Amino acid sequence: MGKEKSNNQNRTLHTTRLLNASVDLVWEMWSNPEHIESWWGPNGFTNTIHKMDFHENGEWNLTMHGPDGTNYPNRSIFKEIIPFEKIVLEHFNPHFIATILFQTKENKTLLDWSMLFDTTEMHDIVVKTHKADKGQQENLDKLESYLSNKI
Numbered sequence: 086m087g088k089e090k091s092n093n094q095n096r097t098l099h100t101t102r103l104l105n106a107s108v109d110l111v112w113e114m115w116s117n118p119e120h121i122e123s124w125w126g127p128n129g130f131t132n133t134i135h136k137m138d139f140h141e142n143g144e145w146n147l148t149m150h151g152p153d154g155t156n157y158p159n160r161s162i163f164k165e166i167i168p169f170e171k172i173v174l175e176h177f178n179p180h181f182i183a184t185i186l187f188q189t190k191e192n193k194t195l196l197d198w199s200m201l202f203d204t205t206e207m208h209d210i211v212v213k214t215h216k217a218d219k220g221q222q223e224n225l226d227k228l229e230s231y232l233s234n235k236i
Contacts, residue, residue, distance in 0.1 A: 096208045098217055099199040102225045106232045108187050111194040112169045114228060114235070115185065124231040125149070127220035141166055145174065176200075179207055196225070 104111055114120045118137040125132050129152030136146040141163055149157040164182070165173035172185045179202065186197040198221065202208040211217045 093201065095205040096202045097199050098202075098208065098212060098221060099197075100218075100221050100225065101195065101197045102229070103190060104194045104196055104229060104232060106194055106236055107192060108169050108189050108194045110232065110235060111187055111196065111228075114232060115172060115187075120231070122147075124227040125224065126227070127216075127223040128152075128227070139163065139166070179211055181207075181211075198225075 114124065116139050118134045118139075121137070122132045122134045125147070126149050131150045132147050133150065134145075134147045136144055138144055143163045145159075145161040145163065147159050149159060151157060159176065160178070161174040161176045161183075163172065163174050165171060170187055172183075174183050175181075176183060181200045181202045183198070183200045186195075188195040188197070200217075200221075202211065
């Protein structure tokens with residue numbers, strides 16, 4: 086069991102952030118394509134959301150537009166949604182399972198976001214080559230900034 090946990094740690098990109106907004110507002114930012122399109126992605130990226138069926142087994146298709154003009158198509162399926170508490174989605178190419186947890190902490194929201202990759206090698210490629218760890222931090226920075234304009 087300990088080996089399995091260690092293996093999961095080697096395959097997981099994990100971030101937490103205490104956001105200065107209510108769970109209701111943070112949830113709205115994650116569940117509404119009009120909002121998520123405005124803050125999703127690392128610095129310099131913009132988005133076009135083609136489809137976002139925010140319900141279990143619903144599909145989410147978007148294209149992230151990089152600052153150099155490169156387009157990055159993304160496809161995910163929402164696997165589990167517990168309103169105001171949890172979103173689990175399966176992302177394809179690269180394949181990973183993302184789990185986003187929302188918890189109220191004194192009128193703020195503790196956001197816990199993890200991405201579990203199939204292999205340690207895929208995790209390392211995504212983190213080292215594509216700097217997904219930095220991108221995830223920038224993504225949350227953009228969410229924080231976007232939230233500050235909504236409060």
